[in-house]
Amino acid sequence: xxxxxxxxxxxxxxxxxxxxxxxxxxxxxxxxxxxxxxxxxxxxxxxxxxxxxxxxxxxxxxxxxxxxxxxxxxxxxxxxxxxxxxxxxxxxxxxxxxxxxxxxxxxxxxxxxxxxxxxxxxxxxxxxxxxxxxxxxxxxxxxxxxxxxxxxxxxxxxxxxxxxxxxxxxxxxxxxxxxxxxxxxxxxxxxxxxxxxxxxxxxxxxxxxxxxxxxxxxxxxxxxxxxxxxxxxxxxxx
Ligand SMILES: [Mg+2]
Ligand SMILES: [Zn+2]
Numbered sequence: 101x102x103x104x105x106x107x108x109x110x111x112x113x114x115x116x117x118x119x120x121x122x123x124x125x126x127x128x129x130x131x132x133x134x135x136x137x138x139x140x141x142x143x144x145x146x147x148x149x150x151x152x153x154x155x156x157x158x159x160x161x162x163x164x165x166x167x168x169x170x171x172x173x174x175x176x177x178x179x180x181x182x183x184x185x186x187x188x189x190x191x192x193x194x195x196x197x198x199x200x201x202x203x204x205x206x207x208x209x210x211x212x213x214x215x216x217x218x219x220x221x222x223x224x225x226x227x228x229x230x231x232x233x234x235x236x237x238x239x240x241x242x243x244x245x246x247x248x249x250x251x252x253x254x255x256x257x258x259x260x261x262x263x264x265x266x267x268x269x270x271x272x273x274x275x276x277x278x279x280x281x282x283x284x285x286x287x288x289x290x291x292x293x294x295x296x297x298x299x300x301x302x303x304x305x306x307x308x309x310x311x312x313x314x315x316x317x318x319x320x321x322x323x324x325x326x327x328x329x330x331x332x333x334x335x336x337x338x
Pocket of ligand 1: 113114115116117226227228
């Protein structure tokens with residue numbers, strides 16, 4: 101049973117948050133979880149809090165990803181990191197004027213409605229400004245987990261920033277021990293050493309092919325993602 105302090109649901113962005121960002125990926129074989137993602141998700145699930153995915157996939161509107169290909173990629177994400185209580189996907193393009201493409205609130209509202217909860221009781225965790233803006237627009241709590249693709253202005257603008265998924269989950273899933281960990285870590289945005297979470301067996305990291313103990317280091321896709329910064333494209337960042 102969820103503690104009364106826990107959120108009604110935690111909604112995660114997909115690309116760059118749960119899986120390494122491969123712009124317009126249509127190949128299930130290229131789905132690679134971010135180190136620590138499974139562990140973070142399982143911790144939320146164990147607390148009795150439903151987890152969902154809210155994802156912009158404008159590659160569909162751009163003709164770069166087929167509807168069936170998107171289903172296959174999402175199925176692979178589900179296989180590696182699921183089960184998810186809800187998926188909310190925006191297939192539209194920037195110019196479609198839909199109400200669901202983040203930073204619009206539609207995906208957050210849709211996911212909350214599907215779960216039968218109030219969006220204002222939900223937490224959104226994502227890697228770029230659009231994610232936390234969508235949260236804010238829906239009345240939800242947003243936490244930014246920056247990657248090399250995250251713009252400095254997005255980090256500055258975010259109300260809450262966490263170093264990684266484990267730290268983000270620390271902020272929302274409460275136990276006495278977690279409270280101590282939070283107190284020890286303070287609210288610093290820097291990568292200061294943290295508590296026992298980093299010393300657990302790296303189940304999530306093992307699944308993503310990383311050696312143990314590297315969960316807090318740069319994801320394997322970091323170089324590729326850094327490379328894509330040379331051509332800033334909000335769509336490519338989903
Ligand atoms: Mg993202
Ligand atoms: Zn949309």
